[in-house]
Amino acid sequence: MARARKKCVTLSELEEYASGSMSVRRSSAIHAHLGSCEECAARWEEFQANEELLGKIRKLHRQRARKDVAWDRLTDTMTRVEKNIR
């Protein structure tokens, strides 16, 4: 088992760790540190929650290319709604 390093993990390192591009030795050291440092473990948890949302946002952004309703089209409908709710 890798020895847990004492220094806390930076955001750049978490990015590298999550991407899998880190060497096995460094990755193991970070893994061990995350298991022993509450602060970094919490940061890692937040990082993972953010990554999950990031996946959804990228998907949403790619879907924007599809034909959504044009706002101009809805302004006429909005006017009709206004007349009906007054």
Place this chain on the structure above:
Amino acid sequence: MGGVLHVQMGPDGSGRDSDCTLDNRTSIIAAVQDHDNEDAWRRFFARYAPMIWNLARDMGLHESDADSVVQEAMIAAIKALRADSYDPSRGSFKGFLRGIIRNKVVDKLRRRYKQAGLGNGIVPIEALRADEPSLWEAYEREWERATLQLCLDQVRVDVAPQTYQAFDLYVLKEWPAEKVADFLDITTNAVYIAKSRVLSRLRTCREELDRWEQ
């Protein structure tokens, strides 16, 4: 989508960096119940109408039918809210709105059957059953899209311009972090910090919206 919403700022109106500025005490839903609040129903419309239109189109309705579904669903929802017909203790607003949209879509299907001379406009139960799961699935998808879009619009005005620009280039445009850093003349770590800051705020905003509407 052209309907950018300017949701209520926090109590101090500061748009501060530490938490979400969506204020659940003055949610769109509560505000629309106030007849004298001229701006509220427009914000309500901007929040839900595009989602309903896209959903109606996903369900196979023509554009003109989608327009009608938006109009009828919005009028029904606003009137119900103003008449206190929606009781949060009996279910979520999300479910309440879904019921209204479902009825309007079924009305359109009925008319389509009638125009086609099928079953005197009575939609066969088999057709409804086949339609319902895809309606709910599409509703969830559109709801998620609308929620994330609203939060993105909100966070864009809350954070520093360069923070959002770094997020936009790195996350949305999917540039490599190093290229973003070079372009904005900042460190790669600053790009990661911008990404983390915006995503954390987006999560907070989303949780706030979920609290109102789920």
